[in-house]
Amino acid sequence: MSLTTTAIDPLHFRKALGHFASGLTVITSHIDDEPIGFTCQSFYSVSTAPPLVSFSVKRDSFSYPKIRRAGRFAVNILSDEQAAISNLFAQQGADKWKETDWATSPLGNPVIGGSLHWLDCDIHAEYEAGDHLI
Numbered sequence: 001m002s003l004t005t006t007a008i009d010p011l012h013f014r015k016a017l018g019h020f021a022s023g024l025t026v027i028t029s030h031i032d033d034e035p036i037g038f039t040c041q042s043f044y045s046v047s048t049a050p051p052l053v054s055f056s057v058k059r060d061s062f063s064y065p066k067i068r069r070a071g072r073f074a075v076n077i078l079s080d081e082q083a084a085i086s087n088l089f090a091q092q093g094a095d096k097w098k099e100t101d102w103a104t105s106p107l108g109n110p111v112i113g114g115s116l117h118w119l120d121c122d123i124h125a126e127y128e129a130g131d132h133l134i
Helices: 010-019 064-070 080-089
Strands: 025-031 034-040 042-049 052-056 072-077 102-104 109-114 117-122
Touching: 010 064, 025 064, 025 080, 034 064, 034 109, 042 080, 064 072, 080 109
Parallel strands: none
Antiparallel strands: 025 034, 025 072, 042 052, 072 117, 102 109
16 A cells, blocks of 8 residues: 655544544643633643643634743643533633632632542643644
8 A cells, every 4th residue: 555645634634633532631821810711632641750731822822922921831631521611621712700600729720510520730841843832
């Protein structure tokens, strides 16, 4: 069988990768008396010693520059029952926090009520990768 190299259609690429099942997370932070957050499916563990996680975010993200300034974030690992929260935090400009139950973590990050688990994190490094940051 021969595979040929052709230009990759971005929409086809995104649709193909959309078939890969992943968990739902919301990355949150707090800066200038404002809670910040966005839905993130590109989240994964990197290392246990030291404990490191990673996520990818679009370069033109509205929320991430504020999280970068804060220097810290929480990863809220959502349950199946929290699909509405995931959908809400995926929208730019929505009032995400008005109806969302949350508390403050030891590092000062918003932790969404009912999450399966949450991780309090400091930003360790940032890498450019195409139209995303890792």
